[in-house]
Amino acid sequence: MKKLNFILAGILIVATMLVWQLRVAAAESIIMKVLVVNPSKEHTQTVPIKSYLPQEIKSENVLDKGDFKLDYDIEKGLYYISKDVELKPAESVVYEIELRDVWAFPREELNSLKKQAEELTEKLKETAYFEEAKLLKERIERRIEEILRKQEGAEAIDVLPQRHIAVYRENVETLKFVKADLSTLEKLVIRGGITPGAKTQLSVKSTWRIILSIVLFLGILSLFFFIVWHRQVKEQKTEEDSR
Secondary structure, rough: OOOOEEEEEEEEEEEEEEEEEEEEEEEOEEEEHHHHHHOOOOOEEEEEEEOOOOOOOOOHEEEEEEOOOEEOOOOOOEEEEEEEEEEEEOOEEEEEEEOOHHHHHHHHHHHHHHHHHHHHHHHHOOOOHHHHHHHHHHHHHHHHHHHHHHHHHOOOOOOOHHHHHHHHHHHHHHHHHHHHHHHHHHHHHOOOOOOOOOOOOOOOHHHHHHHHHHHHHHHHHHHHHHHHHHHHHHHHHHHHHOO
């Protein structure tokens, strides 16, 4: 697979430059490359390296840290790697840290949100909130399609990991709007007197239709029994008169 590299940051520490690079290594991992250079052509130097990992990375996302130590900075809320490096004059060393690619949303998760929107909208089908629900559902679907489209584009082999991560962070913001619209849909369902988690729920309009149907059925049944009773009474009276 073609390697993609970019510099994240460069830090000069006691005449030693620390350079961060990332490249897409596989479908599910990213390699962070740490380049340490001793610019002195005369002196051996020992330098403590401390490099912060991207904000989305947790300890379980560090697949291979080599001989670096992994710690957590409580104040910054970030994980970092550290070690002491001794470099000979003009020596440079590249270290690689393998990270899980957490900068993508699973398609199943996004499809699940779309399905939620569909189910909630369906519950409001025969209520006064249906038109509003349809607009919310359509907006949710558009935003999810936008997330998928941008995400797929950012996973192409010729896209820099820098862009891959930036797109994910943009999609995180878009997903916040999706979840806000879903929350609004749930509130509409509750306002319509429907339980959001219920699989089936009758609207007020449907309930009245059922009630009217039952009343009509009972009315027809009563009329039928009245006609039968009236006929029997008439026949009985006719028999008595004939005697």
